[in-house]
Amino acid sequence: MWKCLSPAVFCTLRLTVSVVIFAVSSLPAFGALGGDVSSVSSDQAHLKASVRVLAGTSYSVHEMLTPSGTRVRQFASPAGIVFGISWQGFAPDLQQLLGEHFEEYVAAVSSQRGRRGRGVHIDTGDLVVETGGHMRFVVGRAWLRSKLPQGVGADAVQ
């Protein structure tokens, strides 16, 4: 439904805001960071979060709201690669969101202990993760430098 095969024509232009009701409470199995966003559509039917797609000029934003109120945004390049993710609300399932980069994140968090008491600011060269907030309001964003579309800065991932 959201498949966008032509990098030159933005799927978001054809995808007006859509809302889909899903059936389980965990975060949807949509494309993890660095993965292919086209996996989204096949998984949607099993998910409980509401989802909408926001139009952009050089990338698309897939926004989900889980029932417990966590807002997750997935930023996809014209080629359909998830280059960034942001979240806000209760702490999300980062293993799901970061995919193969989760272990890298865990290792980096553990090595940053000592000085910074809350939230992390991790930069492993390609993977950047920033988090902050308090117990009922966790904010964070993550992106892959190598996957940022041309002309798109990391500050797009909000």
Place this chain on the structure above:
Amino acid sequence: MQFSRATLSLLGAVAVCSSLVDCGSGGGSSTSVPPKNTQAIVVSGGPDNNYANGLFTTVTVCAPGSSNCQSVPNVLVDTGSYGLRLLASAVGSLSGALPQQTGSDGNPVFECAQFVDSVTWGPVKVADVVLANESAKSLPIELIGASDVPVPSGCKAIGPAEEDVTSLGANGILGIGLFIADCGDACAPASAANPGFYYGCMASSCSVVSEPLNMQVQNPVALFPVNNNGVVITLPSVSGSSPGIGGSMVLGIGTADNNGLASAAIFPPDKFGNLLTTFKGKQYAGFLDTGSNAYFFLDSKTTGIASCSSAAKGFYCPSSPVSLSATNSSSQNGSSSTVNFTIVSASQLFSNNNDFVFPSLGGPNPSTFDWGLPFFIGRKVFIAIEGRPTPGGSGPYWAY
């Protein structure tokens, strides 16, 4: 004076106060006795002498209804969470005397407490918890690392578990923020979407359970017999970085002669626990959090302040001190107050190994304004608990 781990653990509450320059409103000469509703707090390097801007206190826990008690020093005082969590290793032999909470199905209840970038995992136990001269009877608390039950995969998926002094940087976390229960309605039985703070465990197999509000790990202040509508945190002004400072946490708001609001501006939060912070003409979610150890705000692109390289990663490192101002406001009551603050290079601040108090420490924080521990230095900040009446109206609110 220089704090070492040894001196900290030996100093009693009054001694910490009198040995330092100023103890806030509760302090005075070495012969004065703090009022009964005053708990000593200190900014120090913590149990491993490596924590920057950590606010610590000593908490006494007892087996319910008994005089079998243990004092636990170096517990982080955190207005950004709710409820008491202690490392089992710091509670020692008393751990075995604290009853395990069981759920409606008879299984022991465990908690995966979700923080910003990590979790704590352990059984929910019941204890009497003493701060100042007040005791919260039969309070559910989390005992971190108290069992062989492994961290469930759903809990691990949120972030790494902090299970010892090295990873936690403290012997525990005392959550005395705006709310009573740590998870709140989202974890209670009527919730449509449980974020998974609580687990029922059979042997080593655990699954997410709902947890009634009155059984959740909760803010001990709310369960005190009196002075239970909030706390007042006071830390003295400092001229620059230092090894340590002492202050006070007074229980209650407007309940005694030492906790009146006077002319403090009141900021009720939104439903997420945030106020509004306006910086350079734009509005962001903001909050006051002693458990954050710096002014954590926005990013280098927005602030124009350089981030640190490897030595002080996660903080700001401007080439020279930067003076800034931002305005806090509440959409609930129209209060507004401008805050002036200064950010100094973290790598420069950290270059003195004897310092643990940094009033000018800052760092990035995505899209939000986290008024961390430096904000509390030189201020008296009121934290009013949800639903509790005060002379300034019902909580929740911050006031300063």
